Amino acid sequence: xxxxxxxxxxxxxxxxxxLQIGEVAERTGVTxxxxxxxxxxxxxxxxxxxxxxxxxxxxxxxRRVEQIKRLQSLLGFTLAEIKEMVEANEVKMQIRxxxxxxxxxxxxxxxxxxxxxxTEGQLAVIKQKLGALQxxxxxxxxxxxxxxxxxxxxxxxxxxxxx
Amino acid sequence: xxxxxxxxxxxxxxxxxxLQIGEVAERTGVTxxxxxxxxxxxxxxxxxxxxxxxxxxxxxxxRRVEQIKRLQSLLGFTLAEIKEMVEANEVKMQIRxxxxxxxxxxxxxxxxxxxxxxTEGQLAVIKQKLGALQxxxxxxxxxxxxxxxxxxxxxxxxxxxxx
DNA sequence: CTTAACCTTGACGTACGCGTTAACTTACCG
DNA sequence: CGGTAAGTTAACGCGTACGTCAAGGTTAAG
Numbered sequence: 001x002x003x004x005x006x007x008x009x010x011x012x013x014x015x016x017x018x019l020q021i022g023e024v025a026e027r028t029g030v031t032x033x034x035x036x037x038x039x040x041x042x043x044x045x046x047x048x049x050x051x052x053x054x055x056x057x058x059x060x061x062x063r064r065v066e067q068i069k070r071l072q073s074l075l076g077f078t079l080a081e082i083k084e085m086v087e088a089n090e091v092k093m094q095i096r097x098x099x100x101x102x103x104x105x106x107x108x109x110x111x112x113x114x115x116x117x118x119t120e121g122q123l124a125v126i127k128q129k130l131g132a133l134q135x136x137x138x139x140x141x142x143x144x145x146x147x148x149x150x151x152x153x154x155x156x157x158x159x160x161x162x163x
Numbered sequence: 164x165x166x167x168x169x170x171x172x173x174x175x176x177x178x179x180x181x182l183q184i185g186e187v188a189e190r191t192g193v194t195x196x197x198x199x200x201x202x203x204x205x206x207x208x209x210x211x212x213x214x215x216x217x218x219x220x221x222x223x224x225x226r227r228v229e230q231i232k233r234l235q236s237l238l239g240f241t242l243a244e245i246k247e248m249v250e251a252n253e254v255k256m257q258i259r260x261x262x263x264x265x266x267x268x269x270x271x272x273x274x275x276x277x278x279x280x281x282t283e284g285q286l287a288v289i290k291q292k293l294g295a296l297q298x299x300x301x302x303x304x305x306x307x308x309x310x311x312x313x314x315x316x317x318x319x320x321x322x323x324x325x326x
Numbered sequence: 327c328t329t330a331a332c333c334t335t336g337a338c339g340t341a342c343g344c345g346t347t348a349a350c351t352t353a354c355c356g
Numbered sequence: 357c358g359g360t361a362a363g364t365t366a367a368c369g370c371g372t373a374c375g376t377c378a379a380g381g382t383t384a385a386g
Contacts, residue, residue: 022362030344032363037344052352054363072343074295076239079343092306095313109317116310123303130296132237133289140286143255147279150258154272161268185332193374195333200374215382217333235373242373 018048018056028065035065043068043083075129088118181211181219191228198228206231206246238292251281 025032035055038044044064047055064086071077071085092115095108188195198218201207207227210218227249234240234248255278258271 020363033346034344036365041343050352050363052363053365054352070295074239074292075299076237105317105321109314109321112310112314112317116307116314119303119306119310123300123307126296126300126303129237130293130300132233133293133296136238137286137289137293140282140289143282144279144286146255147275147282151272151275151279154268154275158268158272183332196376197374199335204373213333213382215333216335217382 018058021055024057024062027062030065041079043079043086085122088115091115181221184218187220187225190225193228204242204246206242206249247281248285251278254278
């Protein structure tokens with residue numbers, strides 16, 4: 001009986017620890033199906049593959065998956081919206097990589113401007129949600145205070161009854 | 164040709180302006196289908212009806228629908244979660260109404276405790292989301308600053324090129 | 327009484343975000 | 357070399373949150 005297959009490859013050179021889909025699924029808490037689905041939808045770039053076809057993910061990919069989960073479950077963004085966001089992030093990376101390359105300056109400026117606009121849009125959405133959440137927070141805390149005072153009142157009544 | 168039917172009923176006594184489903188849909192921005200769907204799922208209490216069967220909504224119902232929309236689109240809650248919330252709210256109203264009634268004190272306390280627990284759960288969720296949002300807000304503002312500084316850098320390069 | 331605007335209850339359709347087999351290949355251990 | 361754990365694609369299924377007819381009843385105006 002095979003004990004367990006080695007999840008990390010590259011025995012001696014530890015430049016990058018590549019992970020297979022099962023490991024990524026376990027570490028991120030999503031299923032393998034979800035990872036393949038995200039790839040289909042363009043949320044994850046097609047990962048490198050082992051000769052046999054097995055997917056090999058990087059730590060960056062893991063971080064990306066975690067970000068996707070946060071955006072989705074905590075903030076309620078759709079996968080389409082999240083895709084736009086990660087694409088904007090890609091642009092940023094691209095720019096950072098080719099920043100010193102002597103390409104057309106106007107083109108790089110255009111890309112930067114677009115990335116900036118996308119970010120501004122995201123920021124606007126975030127700020128809106130923040131406002132709504134803070135308002136709700138206030139309301140709920142008021143409610144809690146109400147409940148507590150009512151509960152105290154009931155305790156008083158109970159005392160009066162038993163006496 | 165009929166011009167338009169009167170949307171509000173009760174010609175002289177203006178105690179409450181009841182609205183038909185079309186009016187509510189228009190004012191809240193949701194479809195009639197959605198309103199009936201919310202009723203089916205228990206998010207809206209079955210409204211009163213006209214003799215013919217037409218639904219008659221109150222202003223309170225309108226406010227509820229708007230709250231549902233906020234919770235859903237801004238915060239990403241599911242209808243099931245929202246249902247719990249509005250039910251907790253119902254309990255609150257109920258308690259407020261029967262507060263002075265000499266019913267079983269222990270029963271009222273149990274209800275209050277349950278409502279309080281639900282509210283605490285909601286608060287926890289809200290605070291988690293608030294934290295995540297604030298973090299994202301910070302990151303995005305950093306990004307924007309980055310973009311701006313990069314753009315300035317590009318302007319410098321452009322000057323150097325043209326000179 | 328007619329008619330247009332408005333409403334009713336089904337009932338089927340749809341987009342999203344995956345879950346769940348099925349049928350097969352690949353990788354490692356002994 | 358064989359067995360088994362892990363991976364692959366393909367395809368159908370499912371719950372949520374409605375959209376979209378279809379077929380008809382109700383209401384108010386003329």
